[in-house]
Amino acid sequence: MQQHQLEKIKNGKGFIAALDQSGGSTPKALAAYGVPETAFSNEDEMFDLVHQMRTRIITSPAFNPEHILGAILFEQTMDSKIDGKYTGDYLAEEKGIVPFLKVDLGLAEESNGVQLMKPITDLDDKLRRANERHIFGTKMRSVIKEPNAEGIKAVVDQQFEVGKQIIAAGLVPIIEPEVDINSTEKEKCEEMLKEEILRHLNDLSEDQPVMLKLTIPTVANTYKELIDHPRVVRVVALSGGYSTDVANQKLKENDGLIASFSRALSQDLNVNQTDEEFNAELEKAVKSIYEASI
Template structure:
């Protein structure tokens, strides 16, 4: 099973659906979906509504392996069920979609132009549970705001240290050092990030592979060399706040890079839609993102 997932993630056509909104981003995601904060009164109610939304997405006919390679899940989603099956089991066995788990616990305050990840308490137990449930890999996010070589070095070092732990549990780490699209030094930060990622990748031993999730760069094909690196299974792009059409236009200029979109995938969905309208709206977004991931300029 893992070998089949690995082959699919490395070479199949399609893109990754990021369905991993967590505590801080969930109210905004629900509001965009048409559910105000007055509809729930505590975290349990909020996450139950979020799970209903995610379940509606992953069970929709348009959400299929013909376009979707993988889905990134929040920890609580991984532990939930869909149609009587654990979510990772449903995704892989029923839909042929690879399950991936978000493992970071949020970010520290900005320092030296970057935001490091908070300590991930209970990581070993979480990884063991993910492997038990049939999860293929993990994702963890840091943020770059300024072109600070020392700051960028610090977040890449943190990411790669955790990646080695993740690989030790038989899981594929997706390293996500997000350069903010609003950064006043975006192009410079991206150039520094490429250099630091390359240095750390070159230090990995055989058998330790990672995926990279990065912001769509200002310079097209900036990450093409990393996509060809022997220790990189795949390079994927986050939408980073770009509207879907803009994100897809930018993505199509970058060879060897596929999407891992969240808001750009889900923004047009509304709780009030009937099932046919919901699926048609989702299908339109999926088709546009798929084209940008597979048909390059």
């Protein structure tokens, strides 16, 4: 773990960009960017196109360390290069932005009102490669839809169990138990989730730092206790399907919570924009998310 990167993530002003759409969500991300499914005929071509999109975002002058602390990458993005450097090295060395890697393999079927992560069968290999590629931390996502005590406990237990493996490999895990924004009992889910997370945080030792990525809560400052916890490096918020404006407004109501937005960052970008238009739209999004985060 790089000490200066840890310091930047812990105390820096700004937000974390989520550039980690994977298999299932990639066609949707490309379509939103103006690239139809007819533009590619297999997965390799699809990932080449999404890497071009991410490269355009990362190399833009609007994507800068004054506003952006870190960026979460998909595995293929980590293994791809920008201007001859692996993406993580390009981010760290050319941009001064801390690289993270999405490590989960997607969601299992819903059970007990939640979706656990599918078993991460290649985790050891991913962590080894992440270290070789100078990645700072990881991210993994589960989803909570109902206030089911057994389900929520299972989600948090799984997240922290895998998180400890990640810490043992020298990386900082972002633990992401997302509460579905469409849940009819979202607030209740969030209260139960907070208690489960606290239970696990209190069992961690000083050399086991974690980050949390949570849905912006219904009741402002629900997660303040987590933000202030000595084992927590930073708590970041996902946009969860909210538009940029709504997500930013909700974020501003929560002290110490910063953004880790994906769709809200790129929703107004289009493959057919000139570089000038593209950079202007990205700058607008970056500045609005930054303002909401600080």
